[in-house]
Amino acid sequence: xxxxAAAICVPLVGLLRGRxxxxxxxxxxxxxxxxxxxxxxxxxEGTEHNPWVEYVNLANEYKDAVNLGQxxxxxxxxxxxxxxxxxxxxxxxxxxxYTSAFGHPPLTKVLASFFGKLLGQELDPLTNVLVTVGAYGxxxxxxxxxxxxxxxxxxxxPFFDCYEPMTHMAGxxxxxxxxxxxxxxxxxxxxxxxxxxxxxxxxxxxxTPRTKALVLNTPNNPLGKVFCKAELxxxxxxxxQHDVLCISDEVYQWLIYDTHQHVSIASxxxxxxxxxxxxxxxxxxxVTGWKVGWVLGPDNIMKHLRxxxxxxxxxxxxxxxxxxxxxxxxxxLLFGQPSSYFVQLPQAMQRCRNHxxxxxxxxxxxxxxxxxxxxxTVDISNFKSKMPDLPGAAHEPYDRCFVKWMxxxxxxxxxPVSFFYSGPHQKDFDHYIRFCFVKEEATLRAxxxxxxxxxxxxxx
Amino acid sequence: xSSKLKNAKRIEGLDSNxxxxxxxLAADPSVVNLGQxxxxxxxPTYVKEELSKIAxxxxxxxYTRGFGSDLGPCPCAADGKTTELNxxxxxxxxxxxxxxxxTTAVLTVSGHPSLVKALSCLYEKFxxxxxDPNKEILVTVGAYGxxxxxxxxxxxxxxxxxxxxPFYDCYEPMMRMAGxxxxxxxxxxxxxxxKKWSSSDWTLDPQELESKFNxxxxxxILNTPHNPLGKVYTKEELQLIAHLxxKYDTLCISDEVYEWLVYTGNKHLKIATxxxxxxxxxxxxxxxxxxxVTGWKLGWSIGxHHLIKHLQTVQQNTIYTCATxxxxxxxxxxxxxxxxxxxxxxxxxxxPKELEVKRDRIVHLxxxxxxxxxxxxxxxxxxxxxxxxDADLSDMMNNEPYDYKFVKWMTKNKKLAAIPVSAxxxxxxKSQFEKFVRFCFIKKDSTLDAAEEIIKTWNRQRSQSGxxx
Numbered sequence: 001x002x003x004x005a006a007a008i009c010v011p012l013v014g015l016l017r018g019r020x021x022x023x024x025x026x027x028x029x030x031x032x033x034x035x036x037x038x039x040x041x042x043x044x045e046g047t048e049h050n051p052w053v054e055y056v057n058l059a060n061e062y063k064d065a066v067n068l069g070q071x072x073x074x075x076x077x078x079x080x081x082x083x084x085x086x087x088x089x090x091x092x093x094x095x096x097x098y099t100s101a102f103g104h105p106p107l108t109k110v111l112a113s114f115f116g117k118l119l120g121q122e123l124d125p126l127t128n129v130l131v132t133v134g135a136y137g138x139x140x141x142x143x144x145x146x147x148x149x150x151x152x153x154x155x156x157x158p159f160f161d162c163y164e165p166m167t168h169m170a171g172x173x174x175x176x177x178x179x180x181x182x183x184x185x186x187x188x189x190x191x192x193x194x195x196x197x198x199x200x201x202x203x204x205x206x207x208t209p210r211t212k213a214l215v216l217n218t219p220n221n222p223l224g225k226v227f228c229k230a231e232l233x234x235x236x237x238x239x240x241q242h243d244v245l246c247i248s249d250e251v252y253q254w255l256i257y258d259t260h261q262h263v264s265i266a267s268x269x270x271x272x273x274x275x276x277x278x279x280x281x282x283x284x285x286x287v288t289g290w291k292v293g294w295v296l297g298p299d300n301i302m303k304h305l306r307x308x309x310x311x312x313x314x315x316x317x318x319x320x321x322x323x324x325x326x327x328x329x330x331x332x333l334l335f336g337q338p339s340s341y342f343v344q345l346p347q348a349m350q351r352c353r354n355h356x357x358x359x360x361x362x363x364x365x366x367x368x369x370x371x372x373x374x375x376x377t378v379d380i381s382n383f384k385s386k387m388p389d390l391p392g393a394a395h396e397p398y399d400r401c402f403v404k405w406m407x408x409x410x411x412x413x414x415x416p417v418s419f420f421y422s423g424p425h426q427k428d429f430d431h432y433i434r435f436c437f438v439k440e441e442a443t444l445r446a447x448x449x450x451x452x453x454x455x456x457x458x459x460x
Numbered sequence: 461x462s463s464k465l466k467n468a469k470r471i472e473g474l475d476s477n478x479x480x481x482x483x484x485l486a487a488d489p490s491v492v493n494l495g496q497x498x499x500x501x502x503x504p505t506y507v508k509e510e511l512s513k514i515a516x517x518x519x520x521x522x523y524t525r526g527f528g529s530d531l532g533p534c535p536c537a538a539d540g541k542t543t544e545l546n547x548x549x550x551x552x553x554x555x556x557x558x559x560x561x562x563t564t565a566v567l568t569v570s571g572h573p574s575l576v577k578a579l580s581c582l583y584e585k586f587x588x589x590x591x592d593p594n595k596e597i598l599v600t601v602g603a604y605g606x607x608x609x610x611x612x613x614x615x616x617x618x619x620x621x622x623x624x625x626p627f628y629d630c631y632e633p634m635m636r637m638a639g640x641x642x643x644x645x646x647x648x649x650x651x652x653x654x655k656k657w658s659s660s661d662w663t664l665d666p667q668e669l670e671s672k673f674n675x676x677x678x679x680x681i682l683n684t685p686h687n688p689l690g691k692v693y694t695k696e697e698l699q700l701i702a703h704l705x706x707k708y709d710t711l712c713i714s715d716e717v718y719e720w721l722v723y724t725g726n727k728h729l730k731i732a733t734x735x736x737x738x739x740x741x742x743x744x745x746x747x748x749x750x751x752x753v754t755g756w757k758l759g760w761s762i763g764x765h766h767l768i769k770h771l772q773t774v775q776q777n778t779i780y781t782c783a784t785x786x787x788x789x790x791x792x793x794x795x796x797x798x799x800x801x802x803x804x805x806x807x808x809x810x811x812p813k814e815l816e817v818k819r820d821r822i823v824h825l826x827x828x829x830x831x832x833x834x835x836x837x838x839x840x841x842x843x844x845x846x847x848x849x850d851a852d853l854s855d856m857m858n859n860e861p862y863d864y865k866f867v868k869w870m871t872k873n874k875k876l877a878a879i880p881v882s883a884x885x886x887x888x889x890k891s892q893f894e895k896f897v898r899f900c901f902i903k904k905d906s907t908l909d910a911a912e913e914i915i916k917t918w919n920r921q922r923s924q925s926g927x928x929x
Contacts, residue, residue: 035740037678037709040770041616041638048773056525076518085785086515093502096753101479133601133779140778148468165777170468212464243464274465282523289522289784304467307475311633312608313601317783318755319511 047165051419058404059413066446068356068435069413071221071374072288075440078341081285084326088319095318102306103131103294104321110328111279115296119267119277127299130309131316135251135280135293140166141312142247142276142295145304147172151212156198158377158420158429160221160249176422177206178429179225181368190357191368191379193225200234207238213245214238216265219252222420222434223377224370226260229268236268245301246271251280251293252373254342255438257350260371266296273298276305281324283374285341286438290320349374352437352444359448360435363455374438377417381431397430406433411450474633478883485868486877492910494899495867495877497687497841499752501904504807506796507751511789524572524784569776571599571760572787578794579745579760585801586730587738587762595765598772599782603717603746603759606771607634609778610713610742610761613770615640619678624664626884626893628687628715643672644886646893647689649834656823659691659836666700673704679711680704682731685718688843688884688898690836692726702734711767712737717746717759718839720808723816726837732763739764742771747790751807752902756786815840815901821908822901829915830928831897840902843881847895850929861894870897876914 052070059067067074076082088095102108108125116123123129132138139162147153149171155163157178167174179196216235218227227235239246246265253262266275276297282288295305327341334340356376357367366379384398392401399416407413417432437444479496486493502508514520570576576593584591591597600606607630615621617639623631625646635642647662682701684693693701705712714731722728732741742763748754761771800806804813819835822842826833832845846866851873856865863880871877881896901908922929 035709035711035766039614039711039766040773041612041614043616043638044613044770044773047777050776060525070523072522074519074522077521082515082518082521085521086512089511089515090508093508094500095755096503096508097498097500097755098496098748099755133782137779144468145471146465146468148470151468162777162780169777245465287521289520289524291779291781291783301465303475304471307467307471308637310477311471311474311630311637312605312778313757314604314630315602315755315757317601317757317786320783320786 043169043171046168051161055403055407055413055415058407062407062411062413065407065411065413066443066450067413068437068439068443068447069415071436071438072282073286073438073440074443075286077286080330080341081287081323081327084323085287085290085320087326088322095322097318098315099318099321101310101315102126103129103316104318104325107131107292107321107325107328110325110332111294111296114328114332115277115279119264119272119296121266121272123296124299128296128302130295130302130305131321132293132295132309133313133316134282134291135249135278136162137291137313137316138276138278138293138295139163139247139249141305141308142278143167143170143172144312145308146245146301147212150210152208152210154203154206154211154214154244155422156214156216156220157422157425158220158222158417159215160217161419163215164422172212173210174422175206175208175211176425177203178421178425179220179223190361191366193220193223193368193371193377194228196223196225196368198231198234203234204238207242207244209242211242211244213247215247215249217249218265219250219255219262219370219372221252221373222375222415222417223368224373224375226256226262226371227265228260229263232263232265232268236265236271239274240270244274246275248275248277250277251283253279254284255346255349255374256372257346257353258371262372274301276301281320281327285324285327286345290324292316292320292324349438352439355444356435356437356447359444359451363451363458368432374436376435376437377432378414378435379431380433384431397426399430399433403433410454412447470637470639474636478629478879482867482877482879482883485871488871488875491871491875491877492907492914493877494901494903494907494911495879497900497902498754499840499902500907501752501902503752504793507753507789507793507807510792510796511785514785514789514792517785517788520785520788522784524781524787569772569781570594570597571782572784572791574791575599575787575794578791578798579762582794582798583762587733589738591762592765596762596768598761598768598775599787600759600761600771600775601779601782602748602754602757603715603744604630605757605779606742606744606759606761607631607713607715609771609774610744611635611638611640612778613774614711614713614742614767615678618676620674620676621678622669622672622680622710623886624681624683624686625886625889626688626881627681628683629884631681632886640678641676642886643677644889645669645672646885646889647686647691657832657834659686659689659834659838660694662689662691662834663697664700669700670704673708673710675708677708677710679713681713681715683715684731685716685721685728685836685838687718687839688841688879688881689834690839690841690843692722692728692837693731695729698729698731698734702731702737705740706736710740712741714741714743716743717749719745720750721812721815721840722838723812723819723836728838739766742767751790751793752811756790758782758786758790818901818903818908822899822911825908825912825915826899829918830922841898841900843896843898845895846897848928852929861890863894863897867897874914874918876911 108129111129112123112125143166147170151172152175153167153172154175266277281292364382368377390401390405397418399418403416414433414435418426486495576597580591580593611634615638619640621640623642649662719728732743747758797806826844851869853865861882867880879898881893882890
């Protein structure tokens with residue numbers, strides 16, 4: 001009885017505290033009694049948890065920490081992108097109104113011609129291109145359009161974490177297959193993610209009659225692996241053999257290092273008709289806040305994405321699309337030339353990557369040299385053996401404890417790689433953390449300072 | 461082509477869309493387009509200026525920090541005197557100087573910090589209680605995105621949802637995509653003798669409404685001011701709906717995108733402020749309709765955390781965040797008007813004044829050509845009964861409702877585009893509304909002048925031919 005009274009009083013007191021003077025008590029009472037009915041839709045089951053928030057908040061709390069966690073550039077976008085957006089927002093006032101639902105025509109036109117060349121396909125801007133709210137929105141649209149209750153979706157681990165909840169929300173079952181590091185042939189100072197591979201037999205075993213789609217991410221987040229042609233041919237042959245859709249997340253396609261080459265699986269024989277290729281203006285032009293993405297694919301599949309799109313967001317904001325179109329028009333003219341952003345950005349980021357590799361190695365981290373993308377995955381086994389008992393919840397994977405300790409004690413923010421693994425496999429991959437190197441020089445120097453302090457304290 | 465690569469069942473039958481067809485028709489530059497609800501007037505200068513200013517700030521081009529945190533003191537002075545606007549654009553980085561210390565970890569995305577703060581400050585004036593910017597607000601991709609998040613987050617397969625006819629056309633397919641069963645109830649007009657036909661003449665029959673509620677009813681969607689009718693629900697009407705929501709323990713999704721566009725003699729009321737309603741209502745608003753910037757595609761949902769958190773979960777699994785620079789510009793524009801709510805210059809006051817003039821003009825125009833308009837109390841659409849016009853619709857498709865044929869005939873022959881009201885009806889109720897056509901009047905004077913010319917010519921042709929066409 002007393003417990004019940006207390007249970008009602010506690011929220012009431014809280015509500016009354018937040019109330020302006022004079023507000024009726026009856027209103028407060030009504031608010032304390034929430035609806036009896038179950039509220040959330042079942043499709044949200046398994047999708048509510050967001051592991052990022054704890055780290056975002058920690059990073060914010062430790063204001064001196066150098067944030068190499070979340071993947072966004074902290075340097076300005078290129079001038080031509082800023083100018084394009086400035087023009088878009090101060091030009092024709094009608095650009096403040098709705099544009100075409102499936103994509104602003106100048107943008108779908110340039111995407112069709114630009115990517116048509118790369119994929120070896122004649123692309124129609126109206127039927128083969130859909131503009132979405134970031135690549136994130138493209139992924140959601142694809143899952144909702146094509147994944148049904150009970151469908152299986154093959155996800156290659158480590159994976160960008162949203163693939164799993166998106167599969168669940170569509171009623172699908174994720175089936176995981178891991179990239180695994182093979183032992184290096186000879187003792188190398190620097191591991192490379194080309195050593196991280198799929199086992200062909202294991203991959204084949206994941207396909208069942210219920211497999212609807214496979215999600216490919218190349219370059220991969222968090223590893224930075226750039227799938228080579230042979231690897232893509234393996235995936236392609238299995239997709240064709242089992243009549244499976246390939247959702248290819250290629251947001252980092254321009255961020256390719258050393259002599260690697262990005263290959264779009266949609267350009268391989270037999271794959272255009274079963275592949276959705278997803279791209280991102282945010283990652284392409286260092287404008288993550290514009291939230292413009294796109295999907296390219298055959299009309300008979302794209303029409304289903306258009307149906308989802310027209311029943312979810314319907315239109316994407318106009319002015320950012322105008323700006324992205326202008327950016328692509330510029331890149332189309334400069335393609336392959338030294339002044340192309342698609343040449344300059346990877347060159348600059350490769351330098352950042354190399355800087356970070358070198359600095360991290362000096363403290364005993366073992367980076368896995370990424371071939372592409374924004375991130376460096378780093379092996380922390382040394383630290384795990386030297387400091388096995390860091391504070392953390394029971395059964396919390398080591399990398400999460402390590403990252404929290406590192407933020408608080410060493411002033412560096414990274415992301416635990418176990419985030420990018422399915423529940424049962426997190427323990428096997430709890431000795432890796434992910435750093436973002438797409439940062440300005442000052443940030444990398446600040447990182448160096450922290451690492452030097454750390455190194456000084458280590459008993460080497 | 462293989463059969464496995466087919467669509468998910470959730471979108472079966474949802475592929476058609478009235479707008480695709482009619483916007484194509486109206487795209488002919490010689491057509492005066494009073495169809496789609498798209499302003500051709502310029503947004504207010506200060507709104508455009510804010511976006512231009514923000515476009516010069518480098519770091520607003522990256523992801524916003526969409527998670528909640530302590531947002532510091534409100535720039536609005538408690539004593540009503542104007543203070544300095546929140547001077548710094550809110551930077552994207554986690555080391556933001558405009559954030560004070562984090563108090564509690566908030567586990568979901570809500571929106572760009574300065575925007576959710578501005579929205580909470582604005583709407584607190586109406587809700588008479590504080591609105592937690594991190595827990596009780598979500599910024600979405602237009603009001604459309606809020607509708608989607610609310611429905612995906614709260615409506616389950618097998619749930620029934622009451623939709624009032626005519627309805628903004630996306631409600632039905634969104635419900636079906638969530639596996640719900642829409643239950644329809646039409647607004648019905650009382651007989652109008654002598655006086656002007658008004659949107660307030662259209663009401664819900666209380667017994668009929670109650671008969672639609674049962675234990676499976678998860679929600680009712682309310683749209684006030686109403687699209688396409690322009691009806692502004694009265695206190696009594698909202699009390700009835702509230703009473704039924706409470707009685708049957710139902711949610712209310714209240715689409716209030718036109719909340720500022722209310723004409724003389726009418727007042728917009730928020731059902732969430734009625735007793736017992738805050739805890740069960742999600743209220744949706746729109747930047748596009750508020751500031752005449754439909755292309756910014758920013759909207760918001762406001763409600764109790766136990767509802768909003770599910771919309772936030774949907775957001776984190778669909779688009780994660782909305783565009784940063786637009787959110788910041790919207791925040792700055794809101795602050796400008798929040799500080800002058802009683803001022804005639806405030807856009808929330810000036811726009812409805814401007815539109816009331818246009819409304820009256822279009823009423824007159826439509827009457828002059830023999831159409832019977834229903835004068836809207838709010839919103840920026842007007843519907844008119846076109847049955848008195850003897851248009852020759854013989855070469856139109858037979859199986860289409862009358863108003864579809866009429867609009868196509870009018871677009872082709874009179875170069876005037878509108879939208880058929882049966883597009884806002886379910887299949888069973890289409891016949892009740894197929895003599896009505898919707899016109900949008902948030903158009904600049906030159907567009908309305910062009911419409912007037914068409915109407916005058918139409919009239920001359922009628923009197924010359926002696927026929928009523």
